[in-house]
Amino acid sequence: MAPTNALQNLHGTIALAGAGKMGGAMLTGWLAGGLDANRVLVVEPHPSDEIKALAAKGVRLSPKDAGTVDTLVVAVKPQTFPEAGPALKPLVGSNTLVVSIMAGTPIAALEKICGGMVVRAMPNTPAAIGRGITVAVPAKNVSAAQRDTADALLRTTGSVEWVDDEGLMDAVTAVSGSGPAYVFLLAEELARAGVEAGLPAELATRLARETVAGSGELLHRSELASATLRQNVTSPGGTTAAALEVLMAKDGMQPLMIRAIAAATKRSKELAK
Structure with missing residues (x-):
């Protein structure tokens, strides 16, 4: 689990696209770890009652005029990304960190559709109880500070391992993801x-x-x-x-x-x- 101060030290707005089981587990972990709810934007066309309830704590739900954000976490289903991805592009500025937890979606596809500085990550379902294991790989243009941000956000659901070779992610998906x-x-x-x-x-x-x-x-x-x-x-x-x-x-x-x-x-x- 990420130390509380690691989340409190993050800057700017964090957008979460897709608040299903995995995205919802991450959001719950962020808030439990001390992240200010007012800094979180959730993009989810069909939010659950649990996600709607978080709006009372300050989480913003799908505002149309959000502008660019500092960090975008993409947790939509990979088969919907070709359609949903372009709608996320207005959230992404030239220095936006984009953290994807979509299986089988390479960094190049994320850069093409969304832009930004991309970290590709593969979590697994024990994340729902804070006992997951996530493997992450950064694009070459991701800064050390952005990598630390991604690590803090991912670590709220369990352990995090980093690799430098994106080619390993298919085997990672096969071993820990599945x-x-x-x-x-x-x-x-x-x-x-x-x-x-x-x-x-x-x-x-x-x-x-x-x-x-x-x-x-x-x-x-x-x-x-x-x-x-x-x-x-x-x-x-x-x-x-x-x-x-x-x-x-x-x-x-x-x-x-x-x-x-x-x-x-x-x-x-x-x-x-």
């Missing part, structure tokens, strides 16, 4: 396997859910590598070893995950075209 779905699938299939082994469905679901959640929290808190944590659970010749023999076989989880990440990476590249 990654929560893989974890949820693990919980789903673990419960299904428990039912096949004879457990009542409700119990199997609860056991799978809490096991995945608890293991994730242990991984989060521990300084040990995931492989070490796995080994610590595995007694030679025991039940865990028997299951891992299947999961770690030549046709087991490793090649399956490699294919899955490759497929997601390929699709991310296709979306950028």
